[in-house]
Amino acid sequence: IDKLKDVQILMVSVMDYNLVQKFYEDYKIADYPNITMTRDGTYDLPRFYAIHSIPDVYVYDKKGKYLSHFKSTIPVEEIAALF
Numbered sequence: 001i002d003k004l005k006d007v008q009i010l011m012v013s014v015m016d017y018n019l020v021q022k023f024y025e026d027y028k029i030a031d032y033p034n035i036t037m038t039r040d041g042t043y044d045l046p047r048f049y050a051i052h053s054i055p056d057v058y059v060y061d062k063k064g065k066y067l068s069h070f071k072s073t074i075p076v077e078e079i080a081a082l083f
Helices: 017-026 042-050 076-081
Strands: 009-013 035-039 056-058 066-069
Touching: 009 017, 017 035, 042 056, 066 076
Parallel strands: 009 035
Antiparallel strands: 056 066
């Protein structure tokens, strides 16, 4: 988390609200002001991005330019190196 403390993270889940809330509480997401967590109950994001595996990570720079995409295995060191 220290390597990504200056990176805005948006976590989106299609899971049931109760499971998302439990994750949010168990991992104390509220303690990290750079992390926003939400639920996509209509499954719009996976359709828009053609997501076929979970987790799926898309990385953008501060200007919104696409940098990279990681499927299934998320190499935190590689993501951090992008910033």
